[in-house]
Amino acid sequence: MGEIRQTAVRNNLLRLLPTTSFTAIAMHLEFVELPRGFELSEPHEEADYAYFPETGIASIVARSPQGQHAEIGIFGRDGMTPAAVVLDAGSDPFSIFMQVQGDGYRISTALLKPLLDQDGELKSLLGRYVQALSVQGAFTSLSNAVHHIDERLARWILMCHDRTDGDEISLTHEFLSIMLAVRRPSVTTALHVLEGRKLIYSERGMMIVRDRQALEEFAKDAYGECEREYNRLLGPYH
Amino acid sequence: MGEIRQTAVRNNLLRLLPTTSFTAIAMHLEFVELPRGFELSEPHEEADYAYFPETGIASIVARSPQGQHAEIGIFGRDGMTPAAVVLDAGSDPFSIFMQVQGDGYRISTALLKPLLDQDGELKSLLGRYVQALSVQGAFTSLSNAVHHIDERLARWILMCHDRTDGDEISLTHEFLSIMLAVRRPSVTTALHVLEGRKLIYSERGMMIVRDRQALEEFAKDAYGECEREYNRLLGPYH
DNA sequence: GCAGCTCGGTACGGTATCAGACAAAGGGGT
DNA sequence: ACCCCTTTGTCTGATACCGTACCGAGCTGC
Numbered sequence: 001m002g003e004i005r006q007t008a009v010r011n012n013l014l015r016l017l018p019t020t021s022f023t024a025i026a027m028h029l030e031f032v033e034l035p036r037g038f039e040l041s042e043p044h045e046e047a048d049y050a051y052f053p054e055t056g057i058a059s060i061v062a063r064s065p066q067g068q069h070a071e072i073g074i075f076g077r078d079g080m081t082p083a084a085v086v087l088d089a090g091s092d093p094f095s096i097f098m099q100v101q102g103d104g105y106r107i108s109t110a111l112l113k114p115l116l117d118q119d120g121e122l123k124s125l126l127g128r129y130v131q132a133l134s135v136q137g138a139f140t141s142l143s144n145a146v147h148h149i150d151e152r153l154a155r156w157i158l159m160c161h162d163r164t165d166g167d168e169i170s171l172t173h174e175f176l177s178i179m180l181a182v183r184r185p186s187v188t189t190a191l192h193v194l195e196g197r198k199l200i201y202s203e204r205g206m207m208i209v210r211d212r213q214a215l216e217e218f219a220k221d222a223y224g225e226c227e228r229e230y231n232r233l234l235g236p237y238h
Numbered sequence: 239m240g241e242i243r244q245t246a247v248r249n250n251l252l253r254l255l256p257t258t259s260f261t262a263i264a265m266h267l268e269f270v271e272l273p274r275g276f277e278l279s280e281p282h283e284e285a286d287y288a289y290f291p292e293t294g295i296a297s298i299v300a301r302s303p304q305g306q307h308a309e310i311g312i313f314g315r316d317g318m319t320p321a322a323v324v325l326d327a328g329s330d331p332f333s334i335f336m337q338v339q340g341d342g343y344r345i346s347t348a349l350l351k352p353l354l355d356q357d358g359e360l361k362s363l364l365g366r367y368v369q370a371l372s373v374q375g376a377f378t379s380l381s382n383a384v385h386h387i388d389e390r391l392a393r394w395i396l397m398c399h400d401r402t403d404g405d406e407i408s409l410t411h412e413f414l415s416i417m418l419a420v421r422r423p424s425v426t427t428a429l430h431v432l433e434g435r436k437l438i439y440s441e442r443g444m445m446i447v448r449d450r451q452a453l454e455e456f457a458k459d460a461y462g463e464c465e466r467e468y469n470r471l472l473g474p475y476h
Numbered sequence: 477g478c479a480g481c482t483c484g485g486t487a488c489g490g491t492a493t494c495a496g497a498c499a500a501a502g503g504g505g506t
Numbered sequence: 507a508c509c510c511c512t513t514t515g516t517c518t519g520a521t522a523c524c525g526t527a528c529c530g531a532g533c534t535g536c
Contacts, residue, residue, distance in 0.1 A: 134372035141379035145419035181383035
């Protein structure tokens with residue numbers, strides 16, 4: 001605790017805080033490992049901690065009563081959870097968990113809430129992030145409705161790539177199929193398409209981005225809008 | 239203006255405000271007609287007014303660069319726009335317009351912003367609404383991904399029915415097809431399915447809900463989650 | 477080196493939905 | 507009454523994706 005230098009922090013929200021706001025929050029931040037599968041918040045339960053990832057990627061997943069599920073957004077060092085704290089909503093109906101292992105800072109929600117009430121800058125910053133997140137959800141919705149699987153896969157890879165350091169993303173097809181709400185074999189064939197165009201390289205349990213530029217062109221209509229919105233609201237994060 | 243009695247107001251957010259908050263905002267509220275097609279806010283533009291509908295239904299639509307579009311949510315007397323004011327985000331990338339004609343109150347965003355900063359109750363209430371709205375978007379996303387057209391149509395009709403007074407909803411198939419991001423003839427056949435099961439009655443330019451209970455059962459997995467969340471956050475609105 | 481698991485590749489038939497086109501029906505204006 | 511425009515109904519062929527099943531390939535442990 002205690003000694004966190006803001007310039008050494010990688011989480012974009014923490015970086016963007018004014019110095020005074022940062023020092024106020026920093027004394028309560030605790031560094032934690034975030035292993036794959038770690039639950040940052042459970043559906044309909046009030047979270048004990050807010051998390052600001054430094055590395056790794058978290059998934060936000062909605063589930064229907066009958067157990068259908070779809071990913072509605074992801075975040076890494078660009079974001080935080082839970083949005084419900086910022087909106088004074090208590091809980092939200094989503095599963096939020098680490099999909100790519102990493103680490104980050106946490107603060108008890110009991111401590112974060114009063115800080116939010118006192119500090120307009122903090123509130124505004126996190127408010128803008130919540131907007132960016134909900135815009136991401138909206139464009140996921142659009143993509144689910146109108147884009148083909150391979151484009152949606154490309155979009156998804158790009159979004160992960162934005163939030164990781166190297167060009168390597170390690171995930172199984174099974175997992176990807178859940179994220180995209182499609183069959184597992186559909187992921188396999190969609191990956192083959194991308195691989196055939198030399199946009200990515202893929203092998204058991206992981207893939208490597210080979211040509212990011214071309215990947216963006218392939219995803220074209222599916223990628224970009226919510227990234228532009230994030231940029232407008234909170235600047236670049238990588 | 240001046241003389242708006244809170245008990246006579248139908249907009250649920252205005253109704254839920256504590257009396258002091260309501261009187262503070264009420265003196266700036268202006269009653270306006272909201273004809274079909276009226277733009278409550280345009281993409282990437284800062285809105286001049288915030289709207290609190292009393293009747294009618296508004297659509298929130300996301301557009302991709304290449305002009306694909308999909309509805310991500312709707313609201314009527316249960317909500318307001320723009321969410322961006324609440325989140326200190328300036329604008330948002332959506333088209334928001336009246337899809338069923340109605341009326342409501344508006345207030346200049348320049349006046350609403352300072353009220354939000356001063357009044358914690360107002361801020362909390364609208365924050366909770368923003369959460370409800372973004373949850374609605376999330377479940378739209380899920381529905382787009384996993385549910386069949388007729389279920390999505392049923393969901394959509396139910397959501398409209400929640401926000402209107404009678405059992406009658408007047409919209410063309412063309413319009414519906416845009417909302418659901420499907421072909422126009424697909425709407426026609428999906429409506430036939432619902433009509434065949436005697437859940438609705440449909441004729442040129444309008445439809446009538448005949449058996450709401452059965453409609454909910456038909457939509458089953460697609461309907462209910464975000465309504466429960468709204469209820470938890472803001473109570474019933476009809 | 478073999479057993480046993482997870483993960484990935486592939487195949488087959490089925491179907492929901494699409495793209496596009498066209499015709500019939502309703503409704504309003506002159 | 508008529509014309510015209512909007513809205514709805516229907517058809518044909520194509521295709522993206524599904525459900526299911528099965529097998530091979532790659533890791534891990536002993």
